[in-house]
Amino acid sequence: MTRGSSINAALALTALAMSLLSGSAMAQAGKPDLARAQQIAQQVCTACHGADGNSPLAANPSLAGQGAEYISRQLAHYKNGIRINAIMQAMAAPLTPEEMVALGHYYTRQKPRIVGASDLKLAQAGQLLFRGGNSAGVPACAACHAPTGAGIPKNYPRLAGQHADYTYAQLKAFKAGERGADKAGKDVQGRIMADITQKMTEGDMKAAADYAAGLR
Incomplete structure (x- = not known):
């Protein structure tokens, strides 16, 4: 087994374990108030999402079809100052934990639109990276985000159909230390991404983002 495949296997096992734990926690949670979530979405979230x-x-992420637990986790990170963005921190500040959970369940039920890759050659390069990683030590994106880009709820987001500009911007933020740099160690997945992006070039980031946009 090569070093790259070993990393991919380790990430896949970690992702599976986190998914099982997330499913257990979800089963214990109460039924989300989707009516309240829809009200918040229409009054607060619509303008940007x-x-x-x-x-x-393209600068703002699409939330339709995104993992419910991933959305609620990110909202909590904004509210608690683990993830920094002035606008989103202000939006998340008044939300209760129950409303965050409900919003996650509301958006995961919405049908995502197909965006599509914008550059064939770029997407082809991205496909190689997404599925198999590269010799620089970048693991396959599919190990945590799934071959289809569907992600793993709560821990790893859906990338399929996401705006390439947004995904690229987030990869740059991870590499620059603007995301995933929580000193308290509460953003485990963010730290993993921050480490991975240190091995990625600008071309790698653009290629992976463009390929993911074309997944469905």
Whole structure:
């Protein structure tokens, strides 16, 4: 087994374990108030993320079809100052834990639109990286985000159909230490991404983002 495949296998096992733990926690949670979530989504979230969770702006993420637990976890990170973004921190500040959970369940039920890759050659390079990693030590994105880009709820986000500009911006933020740098160690997945992106070039980031945008 090569070093790259060993890393991919380790990440896949870690992702599976986290998924099982997330499923157990989800089973213990109460039924989410989807009516309240829809109200918040329409009054607060629509301007940036679209009426149905499909963002009309490439700089803002689409939330439709995203993992419910991933969304609620990120909202909690914003509220607790683990993830930094002035706008999102202000939006998350008044939310209760129950509302965060409900919003996650509301958006995961929305149908994501197909965005598509914008550059064939770039997407082809991204496919190689996404599925198999590279010789620089970047593991396959599919190890944690799934071959289809569906992700693992709570821990690893859905990348399929996400705006390439947004995904690329987040990869750059991880590499620059603007994300995943929580000193308290509460953003475990963010720390993993921050470490991985140190081995990624600008070309790697753009290619992976463009390929993921074309997944469905």
